[in-house]
Amino acid sequence: MRPLPWKLRYALVGLAGVASLGLISLTVRLRSAAIPEVDVVRASKTSKDLDTGTISVRGYIVPHHRIDVNSKVTGRVAWIGVEKGDNVNAGQVLVRLEDDEFRAQVQQAEGVVANAKAYLEELEKGPRPQEVAQAQYSLDQAEANMHEAAVTLDRTRELVSQGLFSRQALDDATTKYQTSEQQVRYLEQTVQLIKIGPRPEEIARAKGSLLQAEGQLAYAQSQLDVTVIRAPVAGTILERTVEKGELVTAQFATGADDGPQGSVVALADLNDVRVALDVPQSEFANIHLKLKGTVILDAFPDQKYQGVISEISPEASSDRGTVRINVRILGADSRLRPQMNATFQFSIKKNKGTNSEPSGALVPAGAVRDRQGKKVVFIPSMAKCSYVKYTSWHNAPTAYSSKDWMTVTASLHPI
Numbered sequence: 001m002r003p004l005p006w007k008l009r010y011a012l013v014g015l016a017g018v019a020s021l022g023l024i025s026l027t028v029r030l031r032s033a034a035i036p037e038v039d040v041v042r043a044s045k046t047s048k049d050l051d052t053g054t055i056s057v058r059g060y061i062v063p064h065h066r067i068d069v070n071s072k073v074t075g076r077v078a079w080i081g082v083e084k085g086d087n088v089n090a091g092q093v094l095v096r097l098e099d100d101e102f103r104a105q106v107q108q109a110e111g112v113v114a115n116a117k118a119y120l121e122e123l124e125k126g127p128r129p130q131e132v133a134q135a136q137y138s139l140d141q142a143e144a145n146m147h148e149a150a151v152t153l154d155r156t157r158e159l160v161s162q163g164l165f166s167r168q169a170l171d172d173a174t175t176k177y178q179t180s181e182q183q184v185r186y187l188e189q190t191v192q193l194i195k196i197g198p199r200p201e202e203i204a205r206a207k208g209s210l211l212q213a214e215g216q217l218a219y220a221q222s223q224l225d226v227t228v229i230r231a232p233v234a235g236t237i238l239e240r241t242v243e244k245g246e247l248v249t250a251q252f253a254t255g256a257d258d259g260p261q262g263s264v265v266a267l268a269d270l271n272d273v274r275v276a277l278d279v280p281q282s283e284f285a286n287i288h289l290k291l292k293g294t295v296i297l298d299a300f301p302d303q304k305y306q307g308v309i310s311e312i313s314p315e316a317s318s319d320r321g322t323v324r325i326n327v328r329i330l331g332a333d334s335r336l337r338p339q340m341n342a343t344f345q346f347s348i349k350k351n352k353g354t355n356s357e358p359s360g361a362l363v364p365a366g367a368v369r370d371r372q373g374k375k376v377v378f379i380p381s382m383a384k385c386s387y388v389k390y391t392s393w394h395n396a397p398t399a400y401s402s403k404d405w406m407t408v409t410a411s412l413h414p415i
Helices: 006-031 101-125 129-161 165-196 200-225 283-286
Strands: 044-046 050-063 068-069 075-080 093-097 228-230 235-240 262-266 273-280 292-297 304-317 322-330 343-349 361-362 369-370 375-377 384-391 396-399 408-412
Touching: 044 068, 093 262, 129 165, 165 292, 273 283, 273 304, 273 343, 283 322, 292 322
Parallel strands: 361 408
Antiparallel strands: 044 361, 050 273, 050 343, 068 262, 075 093, 093 228, 235 262, 273 322, 292 304, 292 343, 304 322, 369 375, 375 384, 384 396, 396 408
């Protein structure tokens, strides 16, 4: 048999090789249907240590400072000049009480002060010249009487010795002289004291009496002044609790409708309002002073206000398991009203792991494959292809690293 030409032999060998390769490829595809086809993508770096979330806490609006204006004295309302919802200025008159009794007490105290003041001035100025002259005249008269009594006594003693007067006449003359002599001594001391003036202790006592009287006058005047009740600060009237003719007091107020009332009005500055919130104790670690967030009112759901935590209660509520906080509303306007329901929303970052937990890479969800019941991600390599074990953590696919594996976090959404 004639051998085939060499060109034909090469052609047949080539056809056989192509057929063999096709058969091998078909066999591999039929036996390896479980091998997935994947696209090579670049993963983005991520970390699972921090997880950001939003917390919403319900509360209600309260004025930062609510003032219940009370009466300091007991009296009946003679006039009231505000209504609920009125805006008032600091010092504006709100209520007037009947004041006849208090005016009388002031007048009485003024009289006591005038009397004490006049007496002190009298002591401080000392005796008038006329008083000194009058005392001196009395002394001179007494000395003249004493001299006359002395002459009478000498004459009577001589006549008694001659037997012309009885012994009784001598005794009478002696007594008259002694009396006039004592009168002179007394008037001499009087004139001397008048010229010296009052003692310092007497002036001090008079000053003390005047000071006491002035204090009583000041107290009476203060009682009269507080019958006019004024606004302590500028604000809005929240409540009006009395009417004309009602009795008000700060000492024995009752809750009865016809009994004495302690408060006349309540007011607050509605430009400075807070949101009172009860935060669960489980979230207490995520809040701090000056933490900012968003305040949304039920009355105006489309209007959002910025808020910042301005106060955290120093104690928690064991019954409710909460901690009370106050959030200051920035840019509050006239639409805000106390007791309106409000929600405070703020973002937090929770620490979900420790420093030993690894960071990973974010890959598309389609890159995750099943391999013998386990989740894997294929890693392209110049030398070989390796895979990474896949587990689930808080509904976020996460692959932990081992000695020879690469750490990967798979996203539930395409990147």
